[in-house]
Amino acid sequence: MVGVAKKRLDWLLVQIGVGSRREVKALIRAGRVRVNSEVVKDSAFAVLPGQDRVTVDGELLEYQEFYYLMLNKPAGYLTATKDLYAPTVMDLLPEYWRKRKVAPVGRLDKDTEGLLIFTNDGQLAHRLLSPRRRVAKTYFLRVDREVTPADLQALAAGVVLDDGYRTLPAEVELLKPGNEPELELTIYEGKFHQVKRMLQAVGKNVIYLQRRAMAGVELDPRLKPGENRELTAGEIECLQRSGEESPN
8 A cells, every 4th residue: 555654553553442552452362353364462563544444352443543633612711731720621521532642733721712733743733823823813892881883993913912912813793882892813823822812902801702714614503502513624734724824
């Protein structure tokens, strides 16, 4: 098979989610793993993913190199792989995904809801988070006081944050005026607490924040808070295209 590199048997089993490196080595030593119907007891045995037939206790294993999924993150969860004192977004994923070593791409604040993308494709995740790529992220937000045309103009042009940094121009739309107005804001960078700090720069406090899109992938409205699903082929293509774009 052209373009497919051989992998160590123990590495492959770990990637598929059979167990930890120690656990899969024990399975292999016990003779419970077969490659193309032959028992293999060498953890370093080379296999061709997607071509060689690998079974554990007679069960055929399906190999996929990369996984991509979205989660509708609820408030109250840290965007981290583990924490000693608070629940994390990993606690919302079934064991199936945790075994496949997926991790969140970027982060949402503990009280922020909405779209969070997970993958084990580390190179793509790095590209999506690179400031040079200027990947679009769209948020729905509600603030505590009236938003004026001057506020909208300032946000669109870029505002100076509390540390002196001037943000890139953004796209902003007032969805509902009034005492607790609602806005949609698209930014092209990812500074710490950026959306909240941008609104503070124009004298507003964010009282609700939800990410609705990232890199061309939109939050599936059918997903309830805490639910997840795999990305479609088209959504994965959006991520890859965003990660490969040259900055303007």
